[in-house]
Amino acid sequence: MTYWLTYFLGLEFLYTDKGILMHQRKYTIDMVKWFKMMDCNHIITHSELNSRKEETKDEEKMDHTHYKQLIGSVRYHCNSRLDLSFVVGVASRHMHEPRKSHLIAAKRILIYLKGAKDLGILFPKNTNEKMDELIGYCDSDWCDNKSERMSTTGYLFKLARALISWCSKKQPVVALSSLK
């Protein structure tokens, strides 16, 4: 008798005719309930386009335990959602001293997740084409962090059209390249 994997460490697996879908629906609902955000209206994106605030020093300080709990819970969600890695990474940079605008941005991720709780990654079925092809995509953002002059880098890998590995990270080196 074969047993199909359906639930493992908060990750749920759904078997469809297109392939296997990995999602964290239950985890999301539990998380949003825990933070008492179930009544929010949902939004389509998880971050504002021009939300990069450089100066937040004069803003009100927030409870950092609450902030850490929030970021920690959302970070576990990055296991099944590639689009979250970037925002969660940015939010984690203020973990030691969260300000009001940081908490608002972090809560926005939760509100987004509430609306997008059904989304997951599909591992398509064997279609006999390009089965052995591993493709990497790399991108970087030059000097997005004005105060530290660090760049954010990201890469992802697709094997046989399925997303298998990804990373979004602040580069540990300061980029010097410039025309002058």
Place this chain on the structure above:
Amino acid sequence: MVFQEATSGGIVKLEVEYIVGTYASCQAIWLDFLLKEIKVEVKRPLYFMINNKFAINHAKNLVAHGRSKHIETRFHFLREQVKKRIIEVTHCPTQDQPANVLTKPVRVDRFLKTNGELGVLSCLD
């Protein structure tokens, strides 16, 4: 001068794109070993899509010119792998680059398009 101005954005990004290429190639080689261990044969060379032509040329041509002298030696790992034909770097236009969502906040249409390309689907469909 006009030419220089037009390409300045690209050349400024050379270093960061080149470095991310190196990080990604380390990950690619690790993935390759891992897949071999679970008996999945991956076709060589592995393809890398980078949206910066300067970085691609820099990885392919073994030259050191004034604009790249300061890049640390350890980041030339990518170049080594390209030389050994383990990795092949190709250009991919910015609008088709799915890795964009990992580095910057993107517009809604772009966000949804990338999600579609990467096989992010709803479990209710």
